[in-house]
Amino acid sequence: xxxxxxxxxxxxxxxxxxxxxxxxxxxxxxxxxxxxxxxxxxxxxxxxxxxxxxxxxxxxxxxxxxxxxxxxxxxxxxxxxxxxxxxxxxxxxxxxxxxxxxxxxxxxxxxxxxxxxxxxxxxxxxxxxxxxxxxxxxxxxxxxxxxxxxxxxxxxxxxxxxxxxxxxxxxxxxxxxxxxxxxxxxxxxxxxxxxxxxxxxxxxxxxxxxxxxxxxxxxxxxxxxxxxxxxxxxxxxxxxxxxxxxxxxxxxxxxxxxxxxxxxxxxxxxxxxxxxxxxxxxxxxxxxxxxxxxxxxxxxxxxxxxxxxxxxxxxxxxxxxxxxxxxxxxxxxxxxxxxxxxxxxxxxxxxxxxxxxxxxxxxxxxxxxxxxxxxxxxxxxxxxxxxxxxxxxxxxxxx
Ligand SMILES: [Zn+2]
Numbered sequence: 382x383x384x385x386x387x388x389x390x391x392x393x394x395x396x397x398x399x400x401x402x403x404x405x406x407x408x409x410x411x412x413x414x415x416x417x418x419x420x421x422x423x424x425x426x427x428x429x430x431x432x433x434x435x436x437x438x439x440x441x442x443x444x445x446x447x448x449x450x451x452x453x454x455x456x457x458x459x460x461x462x463x464x465x466x467x468x469x470x471x472x473x474x475x476x477x478x479x480x481x482x483x484x485x486x487x488x489x490x491x492x493x494x495x496x497x498x499x500x501x502x503x504x505x506x507x508x509x510x511x512x513x514x515x516x517x518x519x520x521x522x523x524x525x526x527x528x529x530x531x532x533x534x535x536x537x538x539x540x541x542x543x544x545x546x547x548x549x550x551x552x553x554x555x556x557x558x559x560x561x562x563x564x565x566x567x568x569x570x571x572x573x574x575x576x577x578x579x580x581x582x583x584x585x586x587x588x589x590x591x592x593x594x595x596x597x598x599x600x601x602x603x604x605x606x607x608x609x610x611x612x613x614x615x616x617x618x619x620x621x622x623x624x625x626x627x628x629x630x631x632x633x634x635x636x637x638x639x640x641x642x643x644x645x646x647x648x649x650x651x652x653x654x655x656x657x658x659x660x661x662x663x664x665x666x667x668x669x670x671x672x673x674x675x676x677x678x679x680x681x682x683x684x685x686x687x688x689x690x691x692x693x694x695x696x697x698x699x700x701x702x703x704x705x706x707x708x709x710x711x712x713x714x715x716x717x718x719x720x721x722x723x724x725x726x727x728x729x730x731x732x733x734x735x736x737x738x739x740x741x742x743x744x745x746x747x748x749x750x751x752x753x754x755x756x757x758x759x760x761x762x763x764x765x766x767x768x769x770x771x772x773x774x775x776x777x778x779x780x
Pocket of ligand 1: 526574660678682
């Protein structure tokens with residue numbers, strides 16, 4: 382196992398107290414972002430810009446069956462024979478070590494291409510960092526904003542969130558084939574909208590709170606804030622019709638825009654704009670086994686965002702967002718996350734975990750157990766009302 386230097390961007394980009402220099406504004410982004418129908422066919426071409434002639438492809442068993450041939454053909458046409466490595470499904474330290482050791486033994490690998498969902502993508506970035514290789518990310522889903530960022534969210538082998546790992550370089554290439562994304566079950570695109578919608582509200586909160594810091598410990602730029610706002614506006618305008626497009630496996634302009642919002646705008650927006658209450662609460666829902674086992678990250682973020690808006694006492698905005706979530710098919714109350722009885726007991730662990738998370742400190746409000754518990758319950762009640770108004774059907778349709 383190669384020695385890992387733990388990279389702490391906050392010590393580089395944060396304030397320099399010794400020299401009395403305040404935290405600067407820092408933007409983080411991938412080197413190249415490519416999005417379009419069928420673009421995975423060009424993988425071999427794109428690898429020329431890295432450059433890479435000996436890529437390892439990290440992909441699930443199922444992904445290899447579905448996409449292995451396209452990848453092989455594209456690379457073979459450039460005289461490249463890829464090494465495939467099967468991802469076992471969890472972005473845990475033990476899985477990252479297993480893959481790292483295996484690829485290190487091969488010796489000649491010069492890039493790591495991760496093809497799959499958020500956990501495969503994050504595991505790929507962690508492996509690439511350990512092997513000091515550029516990472517190339519080909520998301521098969523638009524369910525999360527992992528592809529563009531220079532960090533990975535780690536989980537235990539049981540799938541409970543276990544913090545994040547940061548890297549000194551962003552992906553060299555992000556290649557989003559919207560033809561592939563359009564064929565995935567609609568629930569994934571919808572989940573990505575939950576994650577992406579929170580980007581704007583979290584970035585805006587961080588921007589307005591001078592004490593808040595983005596994921597590298599710096600202040601957000603105007604660009605990151607504007608990207609976050611564009612992300613939310615794109616979803617409000619095209620979210621509902623993109624659900625229709627994916628339900629019919631059609632790749633149209635609405636889908637292209639929402640995929641860009643979920644992947645590029647949300648990716649740069651959260652990393653450079655900063656996270657806050659929505660993600661602190663969302664990550665904490667994974668302490669409830671039945672939620673962790675049955676719900677996607679973006680679905681938990683949707684619920685977390687309603688809590689953030691309640692915490693910030695923005696009731697009208699909370700209702701607006703909950704109405705949108707309900708229309709596209711995201712959960713807006715705890716019943717929809719399968720919590721029917723003893724809600725406060727279940728939330729106790731969530732509230733404790735959220736208060737322990739550093740990102741909740743970006744919220745410019747007083748925080749303690751009872752304030753956060755009240756915000757969770759308030760958000761739940763708004764969600765109950767909105768779901769009732771919407772006929773409670775949209776979310777059920779996806780399950
Ligand atoms: Zn997220």
